[in-house]
Amino acid sequence: MMIETATEPRAASPLRGKRILVAKPGLDGHDAGAKVVALAMRDAGAEVIYTGLRKSPAYIARVAIDEDVDAVGLSILSGSHKELVAETIAALKEEDAGDIALFVGGTIPAEDIDALIEMGVRTVFTADMKLDDVVDAVAKALA
């Protein structure tokens, strides 16, 4: 007797098989938000790497490339998001990794969001967003 494939759906893991780097560039010293997002990604099935605090864009790009991640999520609360995003994108492009999807979260004023998207950020997440919506947006972008 051969086993036929089960028809029941398996547990939903929208990010299963995806590798995601959650990174903290710049000088702000708060990573509660980054950690919450990292755990939400994990629970959605992703393999998540977290950098720890105060990393340079060059460091983040190096880790993203070595770990061959599908996406990088930058958590920035310091206000210097435009500079840090520009530097991270430049560092990724320099190593032929401009195709890695970039997401940004943190305290980003509404008027800056368009500029970040213009620079190449896929989605900007603000603190009032639900975690499920963050996961869904990442899953959709990586599908």
Next chain:
Amino acid sequence: MNARAQMTLDRRALGRALSRAANASVEEILAADAGEAATRARRIGVTGPPGAGKSTLIAALARYRLEHAGRVAIIAVDPSSSKTHGSVLGDRIRMDRLVDDPRVYIRSLASRGASDGLAENLPEILAVLDDFGFDEIILETVGVGQSEFAVRDLVDIELLVMAPGAGDQIQAMKAGIIETADIYVVNKADQPGAARAETELRAILTMTAGSAPVPPIIRVQADTGEKMDELDAAIEDCVRRRKEGDADAVRRGRHRVKGLIVRRLNEVLLDMPVALEGRPIREVYDAVMDTLSQRTGP
């Protein structure tokens, strides 16, 4: 000599090649393989219970190993959730200071379906590193379960790391697990109980060794680098004494085929129909074996 060892490391290409190896299906591996190639890089396995300080130790050790090897890769395995398949790969955060060094490459792996403290497709992943010209690979296991046994199959030199206050761990390890390592490390030498942990360890190892020499036990403090030179010297000593034998290739080959079969078995069990629930175990067993014996893929 591998030509790639002389070239600048293409980290992007290596990163992608490692992902391909990690994601390869059983069928893809079977189709691609043309026989066991000789390994190139020296492989050092680092195992031991969670909290022993394996990652910190590797970070400190890599600095010394770069004196003997032009290019060092570190593979760190963390567990995957069996429910969501998700994972937080947190080992490399303790290896921070190595990131600036172009001679070092750190890759985090999720164990995925492997339940032996290692990761799925690890033999294939290690082969990629050989192909990219690494001289040495340091492999960090999950540190729970039977990783001490499994890693033995894949590495040339095995380090077992423990922290003081690990009396219970030593008890748990008495039953054979502890015999497999080449070098024993008591980390966190500054903490109370370090000397005692070393004494207990020495007693057990002396007992198990019988008339054979007792393997080296080294008390280090990885975060300050204390006695790391001694550990490095012990590794070099092991390297000199070690002779590659047929048994190594046999163990590697067995490990590899077992890994593939376990993966295939997990797939079959996951797809097991509800109709088999409550059936006699003989019937379920035969059904699983029947399915396993069928060739997969095209």
